[in-house]
Amino acid sequence: MGCKGLAIGMLLLIGYCSTVVSGSIECSPVGSLMAVCSGFLNFGAPEPMLGSPCCKAMYSLNSMAATTNDRKEVCRCLVSLMATYNPNASAVARLPALCGVYLGFSAQPNLDCNSVP
Ligand SMILES: *[C@@H]1O[C@H](CO)[C@@H](O)[C@H](O)[C@H]1NC(C)=O
Numbered sequence: 001m002g003c004k005g006l007a008i009g010m011l012l013l014i015g016y017c018s019t020v021v022s023g024s025i026e027c028s029p030v031g032s033l034m035a036v037c038s039g040f041l042n043f044g045a046p047e048p049m050l051g052s053p054c055c056k057a058m059y060s061l062n063s064m065a066a067t068t069n070d071r072k073e074v075c076r077c078l079v080s081l082m083a084t085y086n087p088n089a090s091a092v093a094r095l096p097a098l099c100g101v102y103l104g105f106s107a108q109p110n111l112d113c114n115s116v117p
Contacts, residue, residue: 025064025073031081033057037095041087047098055099062101068117071104075113082109 034041036057040048048054065071082092092107105116 025070025077027077027080029064030061030074030077033061034078034081038087040095041091044088044091048095050100052099054095055101058096058099058101062096062103065103072113072116074103075105075107075111075116078107079109079111079113082107 034057037048037054040046040054048058061074065074078092081087082089089109096103096107105111105113
């Protein structure tokens with residue numbers, strides 16, 4: 001198993017094993033959705049195409065982030081995933097826009113999720 005498989009496995013692990021729950025959204029679905037994009041998130045390439053499995057995961061993530069509180073929870077999940085897995089930060093920040101999705105915030109490792117509108 002190469003690096004790519006390992007990285008995907010690690011992202012899946014947090015998706016399925018994460019038990020930290022705060023607020024109404026669980027982080028494990030967020031981790032599972034992000035894991036669909038793990039190739040791009042780890043290497044910054046290739047960029048996901050509209051309608052690809054990765055973008056479909058972003059559409060699902062966007063629909064989870066329907067209210068301000070939900071967006072904050074999704075934000076917290078993304079920040080904690082980034083802290084754990086140290087993906088390509090610019091790839092994380094660009095990912096939703098590449099799929100035509102606007103989450104209401106730009107995911108960055110040091111983002112203050114309380115400031116999410
Ligand atoms: C992160 O991704 C960008 C493209 O989105 C790429 O240019 C850059 O080289 C990547 N950085 C690392 C450390 O892989």
